[in-house]
Amino acid sequence: MPSFLALALALAAAASPDVALPDPFPAVSASTYLVAVDGRERWGRSPEAPRLPASLTKIMTALLLLEERWDPAAIVTVSARAAREGGRRLGLRAGEQLTARDALRAMLIGSANDACLALAEQAAGSEAAFVSRMNRRAAALGLRATGFDNPCGHDGPGQRSSARDLAALARAALAIPEFRQTVGAARVTVATLGGRRFALPTHNPLVGRVEGVRGVKTGWTPGAGKCLVVLAERQGREVLVVLLGAPDRFWNAAGLVELAFEQTDG
Amino acid sequence: MTLRIQARLSAALLLALAAGAAAAADGSTGKKGVIWESTSSMEVSGMSMPPQTIRNCAPEGDWKEPPTSQPPDAKCKVTDVKQSGKTTTWKMACDGEEKMTGTGSMTRDGDAYRGTMNITSASGTMQMKLSGRKIGGACELGKPVAGDARQAEMMARMEQSKQGMARQLEKECKGAVKQMNPAMFLMQGAVTCQGTPHQAEFCKRLQTDEGFRKASRAGEENLEKAAKLCDVDLAAMRARTCAAAVKAKDLAVLGASCPAERKALAQKECAGKEDSNLSPALRDFCLRHGKELLVQDPKARSKKKGAAEEAEPEPKEGAVDQSKKALKGILGF
Numbered sequence: 210m211p212s213f214l215a216l217a218l219a220l221a222a223a224a225s226p227d228v229a230l231p232d233p234f235p236a237v238s239a240s241t242y243l244v245a246v247d248g249r250e251r252w253g254r255s256p257e258a259p260r261l262p263a264s265l266t267k268i269m270t271a272l273l274l275l276e277e278r279w280d281p282a283a284i285v286t287v288s289a290r291a292a293r294e295g296g297r298r299l300g301l302r303a304g305e306q307l308t309a310r311d312a313l314r315a316m317l318i319g320s321a322n323d324a325c326l327a328l329a330e331q332a333a334g335s336e337a338a339f340v341s342r343m344n345r346r347a348a349a350l351g352l353r354a355t356g357f358d359n360p361c362g363h364d365g366p367g368q369r370s371s372a373r374d375l376a377a378l379a380r381a382a383l384a385i386p387e388f389r390q391t392v393g394a395a396r397v398t399v400a401t402l403g404g405r406r407f408a409l410p411t412h413n414p415l416v417g418r419v420e421g422v423r424g425v426k427t428g429w430t431p432g433a434g435k436c437l438v439v440l441a442e443r444q445g446r447e448v449l450v451v452l453l454g455a456p457d458r459f460w461n462a463a464g465l466v467e468l469a470f471e472q473t474d475g
Numbered sequence: 476m477t478l479r480i481q482a483r484l485s486a487a488l489l490l491a492l493a494a495g496a497a498a499a500a501d502g503s504t505g506k507k508g509v510i511w512e513s514t515s516s517m518e519v520s521g522m523s524m525p526p527q528t529i530r531n532c533a534p535e536g537d538w539k540e541p542p543t544s545q546p547p548d549a550k551c552k553v554t555d556v557k558q559s560g561k562t563t564t565w566k567m568a569c570d571g572e573e574k575m576t577g578t579g580s581m582t583r584d585g586d587a588y589r590g591t592m593n594i595t596s597a598s599g600t601m602q603m604k605l606s607g608r609k610i611g612g613a614c615e616l617g618k619p620v621a622g623d624a625r626q627a628e629m630m631a632r633m634e635q636s637k638q639g640m641a642r643q644l645e646k647e648c649k650g651a652v653k654q655m656n657p658a659m660f661l662m663q664g665a666v667t668c669q670g671t672p673h674q675a676e677f678c679k680r681l682q683t684d685e686g687f688r689k690a691s692r693a694g695e696e697n698l699e700k701a702a703k704l705c706d707v708d709l710a711a712m713r714a715r716t717c718a719a720a721v722k723a724k725d726l727a728v729l730g731a732s733c734p735a736e737r738k739a740l741a742q743k744e745c746a747g748k749e750d751s752n753l754s755p756a757l758r759d760f761c762l763r764h765g766k767e768l769l770v771q772d773p774k775a776r777s778k779k780k781g782a783a784e785e786a787e788p789e790p791k792e793g794a795v796d797q798s799k800k801a802l803k804g805i806l807g808f
Contacts, residue, residue: 234769234770236770237769238747238768414762418762419762419763457746459749459765460741460746460768461765463761463763463765464765464768464769464770465765465766465769467765467766468766468769
């Protein structure tokens with residue numbers, strides 16, 4: 210009987226998505242983190258806990274844009290509101306135009322909020338309409354801890370996601386070749402149709418320096434702290450690391466990538 | 476058996492035959508011989524190769540040794556040479572790029588001979604059929620027979636290739652010593668600087684701080700091989716060099732070969748610091764050794780658990796603290 214009980218408990222635990230993952234690296238300086246290897250969660254700390262996602266939000270924005278009638282050559286016109294966006298920005302002026310492809314690259318590599326809002330407004334007619342789409346898509350993806358107030362990652366009462374949800378969101382976006390290719394770039398140059406050019410290096414120092422790292426997205430806000438989603442591929446294996454509220458995000462991510470490849474089976 | 480090995484072996488066998496059993500293949504012996512014509516045909520792993528015929532210079536009278544070969548990168552030994560009537564048999568074993576073993580048999584009947592060689596290596600088997608007949612006429616052992624253009628060309632080509640390889644090796648070895656790169660110096664297989672005149676200089680420099688620091692950059696495995704080659708006490712050398720690396724702010728050496736100093740440096744210089752605030756060298760160091768910040772000291776972990784688990788090799792007690800002290804105030808980044 211005791212062995213039957215143990216089996217039943219084990220089965221119940223395996224069936225639950227909220228089973229606590231091992232956290233073998235207490236020195237990871239993050240409020241929450243998740244490491245998945247080949248799509249399987251291996252290590253984590255409160256990966257289900259909702260947190261402010263900062264610019265990791267832009268992964269959802271990119272996913273929606275790329276899924277819905279994406280035309281990279283379409284012309285995006287910057288609204289006055291988009292031109293006033295705070296935080297990281299290209300410095301676009303109201304009325305300036307650029308291709309959707311360049312705006313997407315500015316949003317994902319430069320984390321430019323002005324390009325982000327311009328894209329969202331253009332795609333849905335207004336920021337609010339785009340945010341509604343984001344929330345519908347999050348629900349459709351089964352992201353239970355995720356909700357959005359805005360498309361670019363500003364802190365807000367309804368802006369939240371978890372490490373687990375962000376890993377699922379990143380996987381959905383990475384299935385789209387244009388997203389995968391864009392976030393893996395170490396540097397891009399974008400231009401307005403008026404000829405203003407912007408050289409944008411990635412904010413992720415792991416790209417090009419840690420073997421197999423394909424980038425994805427960095428984020429920071431005063432409320433969220435430092436955040437990062439990073440993908441690494443080596444010899445057909447894939448490690449995805451999500452860190453939220455992580456002062457040492459880059460060093461910790463580099464360490465977790467190495468440890469995941471070293472210590473987990475294929 | 477790779478095609479390269481086959482080709483080399485085949486060429487070497489023919490040259491050995493051409494030069495005569497008792498003559499060196501790479502030069503004149505000054506001794507007189509008599510001209511023979513030798514034909515060899517090969518079957519490699521069931522596949523026949525076209526026969527080759529050359530004229531060669533063999534000693535007058537009876538041959539006392541079988542016509543074995545020395546492939547250019549092989550060291551072959553002939554053993555168990557037995558003669559029974561007109562037939563000589565022998566065994567052969569070669570070290571080199573590809574190890575080979577074989578047996579041979581040759582029957583001499585007056586002015587003709589016939590024989591076989593069976594050679595086995597990791598990549599297959601090769602059977603060589605040999606035959607020859609005396610043509611007559613004087614020749615010099617170890618020199619191409621006059622008028623046999625193919626043999627002369629083959630010898631010239633081999634000599635050229637040998638010289639080219641020697642030049643290349645000389646260049647590689649000089650470069651390896653200059654860079655103090657153990658991986659380059661030791662290389663792989665038969666091509667190595669080990670045992671060349673460059674070894675003395677390499678080993679001398681490995682025992683200097685500067686040489687050891689440079690060699691450390693090739694990674695622990697290569698460093699260990701180099702220390703073994705040069706009979707250097709790695710632990711003592713490391714202690715001295717790591718102290719010097721701290722002073723020289725040599726992150727590459729600290730990263731590659733100084734675990735205690737590396738951990739202390741990662742904790743001091745990486746933790747709590749954002750990428751954009753660091754020098755490029757330190758940023759690379761922090762990325763490369765990010766896991767130093769995550770993996771706990773095994774001793775601390777086992778003490779905490781109170782478990783008697785076998786600890787991994789670790790720095791000497793207090794080494795991290797000592798290193799922290801040493802680093803404090805020295806590294807100005």
